Amino acid sequence: MLPGTPPAQAAIEIARKLQQAGFEALLAGGCVRDLLLGREPKDYDVATSAHPAQVMDIFPRSFGVGAHFGVVLVETEQDDERVVTEIATFRSDDSYSDGRRPDAVHYTQSAEEDARRRDFTINGLFLDVERAAQNLRDAVLDFVDGLADLDTRVVRAIGAAEQRFTEDHLRLLRGVRFAARLGFGIEDHTQTVMRSMAPSLSRVSRERVRDELTGMLTDGAARRAFELLAETGMLAIVLPEAERMRGVEQPVEFHPEGDVWEHTLRLLDQLEQGCNATLAWGALLHDVGKPATFRCAPDRIRFDGHVEVGVRIAEEIAQRLRFSNNDTALIAALVANHMRFSDVMRMKDSTLMRFFRLERFAEHLALHRMDCLASHGKLNNWEYAKQRWEQLPEAAIRPARLVTGRDFIAAGFAPGPLFSAVLQTVEDAQLEGVVTTREAALELALNCLRAGELHG
DSSP states (O other): OOOOSHHHHHHHHHHHHHHHTTOOEEEETHHHHHHHTTOOOSOOEEEESSOHHHHHHHOSSEEEEEGGGTEEEEEEEETTEEEEEEEEEOEEEOOOTTSSSOSOEEEOSOHHHHHTTSSBGGGSEEEOTTGGGTOTGGGEEESSSHHHHHHHTEEOBSSOHHHHHHHOTTHHHHHHHHHHHHTOEEOHHHHHHHHHHGGGGGGSOHHHHHHHHHHHHHTTOHHHHHHHHHHTTOHHHHOHHHHTTTTOOOOTTTOTTOSHHHHHHHHHTTOOTTOOHHHHHHHHHTTTTHHHHOEEOSSSEEOTTHHHHHHHHHHHHHHHTTOOHHHHHHHHHHHHHTTGGGGGGGOOHHHHHHHHTSTTHHHHHHHHHHHHHTTTOOOHHHHHHHHHHHHSOHHHHSOOOSOOHHHHHHTTOOOOTHHHHHHHHHHHHHHHTSOOSHHHHHHHHHHHHHHTSOOO
């Protein structure tokens, strides 16, 4: 039986309408795979023998988004919900001169021909919606032995692996992502080809690499994904900075779990499915500065300045992968502040309040907790910071200013660099509870301005 969700019902309705018009129409690709695995598909795609123009004639609320590739989106209403379903015409592909898209496509009436141009066998399955009402597996059309690979839980390229990965180099990363997310292995020959063709990833657009890596980090199986990236040699191509973490020793008294890479993998293992991408990247890159700062001191292994170096490297990675400025800043902030929790119980209230003001402070808390659990396991600082942060009202963390620069000008002082420093001194006193009224704040500020220096 097929699910009764709006996306499933929309796809079934579309397939039936195409069949009634005399065309073959089947559920295709990832939704078939997920249904057979007992997973709820994220979306449902339909493959058909109808050409795009014929699809649009049948469905007035439709529009072509990939006319060159035979793709049409059809909009339907299901239980008062707007659902958009992708309809693709059966096709075969010409050569891929750019390593991403076919130079031309040829429409076909053959579902088998369409299956053989797809990426992996588990994604090359079709499903007859009418027969599925009786028995799901019996309704599958399998031209590429995808059912056998689902049973043995393996990711295998369709046909010649070299050809599949030459057609679209990103399939190398997608194979890793599928294997990790589904908990599958990668078929031996497919993995051998992946390893040999890993350098071709340098020709994939940085945005596509970023999106695929982000998917790996947020699918709920980040550790396995990055283990596979390392095993296939892809990590050295797409994230050489992370590759350098492998084998970098750490002091056992602080990191009994092992080297920097093992520690990082243990953080990735804690990332939940659907977590924020910035947190996931912060977890991956929080110690990225350690390889460059490693040294064996007389007392122990040290990584002096690894935070500052790590921030610079994280910013370079984020910029290279075309992250937005805001996401770049958030990732860099996670790297920059991850060591500050060691001082949290000794911070003055003013310092602590400013720490809590960090954008998305919840992500900083989450990263610190993962960091601790991936090493010594002590959560004292995390528990203290979490309790203080949750108990304090927003007004205590960001109190309204008691004085402004206009007050200084009104008192006869000329604007200058000292103004901002004095304002911070007053705010620190306010956060510490030393001053609580406008009068006391103004008195402190004017004394600082008259002295020309700050008094904490």
